[in-house]
Amino acid sequence: MTSILTNLFDGVAYGMLLFVLACGLAVTLGLMNFVNLAHGAFAMAGGYVCMLLVNQHGWPFFAALPLAFVSSAVIGIVLERALYRHLYTRSHLDQVLFTIGLTFMSVAAVDYMQGSSRVFINLPAALEGQFDVFGVGIGRYRLMIIVICGLLTIGLQMVLAKTRFGSRLRAAVDDPRAASGLGINVPQVFAFTFAFGCGLAGLGGALSAEILGLDPYFPLKFMIYFLIVVTVGGSSSITGPFLASLLLGIGDVAGKYYVPKMGPFVIYTMMIVILIWRPNGLFGRTAAR
């Protein structure tokens, strides 16, 4: 019984992490309809920035996290303005090729600068180990992830639903032409959203170094996971990808624990079945436009 609860807890932490990593992609892929396979590269950038700051410059872990966010967001906005925005109207094939190219470049570049082995971030002692609540083992680090990611999710939902920017974004996504006719600066809204999504990915990358492992092949290894979250979750709201992340996280942890021999088999089968059953995602509203 307790092992089930511990697994559930780990799964939730894993899922939350996936959500923070992938929700930027939910916006670009699901809402802006841009196939960005290079999303993991931004996550990796954040992870490496955090690692360098903590391990080599002795920054405290919690001070390095915001910087991971900022650095990925800056890289994101530079690339968006310089390259990505030319490709919004191009075919999916072009977008796929372009972002695969970027992914390959990022993998080789990080390999060149930092070596190909897995890196670890030195965590503060307060985050290590675990404690028991009614016999259920709770990892401190995972608890922190759940808290941070939970707060972020609530914050995102509030921003999207309540603020002026949120309504602008929703308007720009629903109908870019009508939105720009109403005086909304659509490219600016998209650029800002893209950068914010990249920043979140960077933060997720920094947080995930401990759990998912951080090495130059991160963008390729986890690309499929991000895509699953978005396609399974659908793009109608932020709740869809969130629930899909939790499902994926719990499913993956449980799968690895109870049927270790099947490995990633469970996840891929689940994804294909769900996509066949509901091509627009579990919580999708319309087809990807």
Place this chain on the structure above:
Amino acid sequence: MSASSDVGFHAQRHARWHYGEAAFWLIVLACGFLFPSRYLIMTDILRLALFAMSLDLILGYAGIVSLGHAAFFGVGAYAAGLLALHGVINEPVLALIAAGLAATVLGFATSFLVIRGVDLTRLMVTLGIALLLEALAERFSNITGGTDGLQGIEMQPILGQIPFDMFGKAGFFYSLAVLFVLFLLARRIVHSPFGLSLRAIKNNPLRAAAIGIPVNRRLIAIYTFAAFYAGIAGALFTQTTAIASLDVFAFDRSADLMLVLVIGGTGYLYGGLIGAVIFRMLQEVFSTITPQYWQFWIGLVLVVIVLVGRQRLHYGVLFLPNLLIKQIAGRKAVVTVPESEA
């Protein structure tokens, strides 16, 4: 002249053999005699060309974007390896066909998943199938040899006559023959009414359905057929290198394949062949400059190609040869400009 006979006239004229095409194949054949020390790399290029032609059939003619074409390559490779290893079918040509058929079965089974949904779902499903097969191959390592791959494959002589030699001469001519035969078949098919209907589907599925083309059935047919080609390419890989390992399913393989086709251009069959040559050359150059980081430069090539625009790039490359042909022969260019991308 009525409209239908007019269309038929143009289609037939388009389907005729040009001198340029004959010259192309003669040059390829001549390479086999001119560079006897380069058989291994040339065989590699031929395999890649066949694999790229397979993707061209579904991407260039039917407009299906696939990120998991390595699935069929891998199935063909393992099928050929297992057939040879356990001595089920010893004769390479028969084994080749059997391996191709194994991939065909998988292609047929998965085509129903692929024709559903839009580009994005297709990308995901094809990618998912390739990853699934990779996971399966790893799981059943007692059959596939796991990460070590299938080892100790002994190839019997081709047609019981020509043994594979260590310099790869037999392998090269064998691959070339297979490629040429399959090319003829593909050429026949894309110029047939069936092939024309595929182009109609690619340009506008709704309109194609409205004029009475059974869209889904045509897509299933071409997807299955392309799977056969990819399976043969995979089987050639195993037969000429005598090894099959997990990386036949790798995502890199599917991604590289896209690059090959993008370099060469889609929708005129030669794109895969030309792209394969250029891709391998680029790879050679990059890996001599920076052995470990050649992927960076491959990525850069992809990014630049997309930013410049594939259309413009091909026009630029073909500008000079077309001009020369116009000046010298005084007639319309024979070098086909790749069709526009939907």
